[in-house]
Structure formats: C-alpha cells, structure tokens
Amino acid sequence: MSRIKARFESLKAEGRGALIPYLQAYDPDLETSLALLKGMPAAGADLIEIGVPFSDPSADGPTIQAAALRGLKAGATLAGVLAMVRAFRQNDSDTPIILMGYVNPIDSYGPARFCVDAAEAGVDGLIIVDLPKEESDLLSADAQKNGLDIIQLVAPNTPDERLPYLLNTASGFIYYVSITGITGTRTASHDELAAALPRLRAASSLPVAIGFGIRTAEQAARAASVGDAAVVASALIATLASTLENGKASSATVPAVLDQLADIARAVRGT
Template sequence: MSRIDAKFAELRKAGKKAFVSYVMAGDPDYDTALEVVKGLPGAGVDVIELGLPFTDPMADGPTIQLAGQRALEAGMTLQRTLQMVRDFREGDSDTPIVLMGYYNPIYSRGVDRFLEEAKEAGIDGLIVVDLPPEEDSELCIPAQAAGLNFIRLATPTTDDKRLPKVLQNTSGFVYYVSITGITGAAAAQSGDVGPEVARIKAATDLPVIVGFGIRTPETAREIASVADGAVVGSAIVSEIAEGKSPAEVLSFVKSLADGAHSA
C-alpha cells in the first residue's frame, strides 16, 4: 500500500474528504518553496502535488506558467526538485507527494534512472499530463512496477467510450478536471461536477479528486461535497506570486483545507 492509498484509507475511515494542494517546486526560490512545502501538512493538506518546472507547460494557465518560469530562473532543475523532496522527508515520512509535470525532463534523465531516484527521494505518485494512455509503456507501467502510483486526469470531454482507457492503468486516485481549458481559467461548479464524479466512480473504486477552478474555501467545500476531495493550485500559487510570506500563504491554504474538510 502506497502512502497515497494509506492516506485515502485513513480519510475514508474518518469520514473526511481530502484536500490536495499544488505548489511549484522552487517558486520563487528554493528556500521559500521548501518552507511552504514543509508547512503544508500542518495547514491541513492531505496530499501534496509538487510541480516540476518545465519550459513549455501546455496544460497550465498563466499563473502556473509564470511560477515555472520563476523557478527555472532561480535555478530549479529536476535534480533540485528531487532534493527538495528529500529535504521534506527528513521531517515528514507520512504525507504523500505527487510529482506533477511533463514527460520531457523525465525522458531526458532516462526513465529507469528517474524512477529509481524518485522512489529513493520519497515521491509517491506521478501526474504526467502529456502522456496519454496509449503511451503507458513509456512511463506509467514502469512507474507502477517501481512502486509509484500513476495518476490520470479525466476531463469533461472524457466520454464513456474513452473512460475505461483512461482508468485502465491508473492508481492512487483519479484527478477530475472540472472545466475545459487550462488551469486557473474558470470557476468550478458543483452542479456540473457532481454527475461527472458519479459517472467516474461507477467505473472505478479509486477516489475521485476534483481540481481546476477552485479558489475559495466555499468552493472547496462545495466541490469536496460531491467528490472524494478537492485540489487547489493556481489560487495558492497566486499568493506566492504576490510576494506573500510563507506564513501568509499557509494561512490561506489552511482556510481552503478547512473548507474541503467541512464537506
């Protein structure tokens, strides 16, 4: 059982919904980002999504794109992202970490080497948004064999014909993208999301977590009430972009976590 599986089993037993937060590794710099990441569990975060900076993040809106640029300009690399996970693990061996990014940096490093290093560093799962199920042999299946969950995204355009393909090698949880388009672009609506989550849950036993378009504690609660949890990324990254201190960022994260946990 992975840390992700264990966390969702624990939440299920407690009758609680999950709160997942996304931050970009190295934004605005290594030390500040590490301080924020280390503070996330204490702010109520159940699963951490850690963004891997990349030069061409096609699924991300301007907020996350700029965060990636700031991180790259500050010298962030795949190697330093893995080091950040190691540094986090020195004080936290329980909170699951999902590395979210694109395939190019992983491919450049070499899949086998990357998976060995990721597992050793303390990463629990991967979300690689530009690898479709047709390419599962590239990374998904080797990742599962290495003991890492491979988390797939389902979207409003994932119809009943496509859904089984998306789910076939997915593990950990399913990430439902609540809106069409890029991150941070529109507001999620629980009335739209609920039926879609129910449709996905009818096809899998995995938890279904909803992200994109969640910016307030109220929306986090509404979305978590119709799913197994909520993900917030752009709204948190915006706080960092505004130059808020780690303490201020974490206070905002706690308000979102409280919202999701009250569902």
C-alpha cells in the same frame, strides 16, 4: 500499502474529503518553496502536489506559467526537485507527495532512472499531463516496479467508452480536470461536478480528486464533498506572487500562503 491509498482510506474512515494543495518547486526560490512544502501538512494539506517547472506548461494558465518561469530562473531541475522531496522526507514520512509535470524532463532524465530516483526520494505518485495512455509504456512498467502511482487525468469531454481504457491501469486516484481549458480559469458549478462523478464512479473504484479552477475555500469544500479530494493550485500561487518584492520572496510570502491554505483546510474539514 502506498501512502496515497493509506491516506484516502484514513480520510474515508473520518468521513471527509482530502485537500491537495499545489506548489511550484523553486518558486520563487528553493528555500521558500521548501519552507512552504514543509509547512503544508501542519496547515491542513492531506496530500501535496509539487509542480516540476517546465518551459512549456501547456495545461497551465498564466498564474502557474509565471510560477514555472520563476522556478526555472531560480535554477530548478528535475534532480533538484527530487532533492527537495528528499529533504521533506527527513521529517515527514506520512504525507503523500505527487509530482505534476510534463514528459520531456523525464524523458531527458531517463524514465527508468527517474522512477528509481523518485521512489528513493519519497515520491508517491506522478501526474504527467502530456503523456497519453497510448504512450504510457514509457513509464508504466518502471513506475509500477518502484511503487509509484501513475495518476490518470479525466476531462469533462472524455467519452464514456474511453474511461475503462484510461482507468484500467490507473492507480492512486483519478484526477478529474473539472473544466475544459487551462488551470486557474473558470470554475465548474456544483451541478456540473455532481453530474460528472457518477460516470467516473461507474468506471473505477479509485478516489476522485477534483482540480482546475478551484480558487476559494467554499469551492474546495464543495469539490471535496462531491468527490474525494479538492486540488487547489492557482489561488495559492497567486497569493505567493502577490507577496513578492522585485520577484523575490518577502517575509510575508510563506505565512500568507500557509494562512490561506489553513483557511481552505478548515472549510474542507468542516464540510
């Protein structure tokens, strides 16, 4: 059983939803982002999404765009991100790790080689934002061969008739993009989320993680109770950015982000 499936089944038995925090690899430097990654499980992360810095992050708002640029300036590469996951796995063999990114770096790396190396490093799932289902054969066979879940994105304006096509080969969980737009902008209301979930449940038995626009502990708790997980990204990155001094990490950077994550985790677990 994959780590992702095992984690969702464990949380279902506990009767609660998951919290999935996001961090941008190498933001603002490798040492700081690795310290955050290692500290997230103890702060309440159930699964962790790692952003792979890319020069044209078209789905991301200004906060994550800035984080990606900081990561690239710090020397981030796809191979470096996999090494970061490998270092995390030295002390954590249970927490699922999902890489979120764009297809160009994977295509340049070599899709078959990437899937082998990602699985060996300890990656569990992939969210490739700009890889449509129609082009998914670039990765799907190699991902499946190496036990990597390809996590499908579904938006509010995805037609009902397209859902079975999108989800018939999806695995891990469904990532519900709760707004039409880029990350970190507006937040979907409770009524919007409650109305969206039944059609996803009708199309697939996979868990549903809700992301894009979840900024507060209250919003995360609501999303994790309506769906099966809440993804929190821009809010954590904004906190990190607020602690930087001349673009570099300060002594407050790691504690500030992990304290915020712990507050959100308490809200999610209390729902």
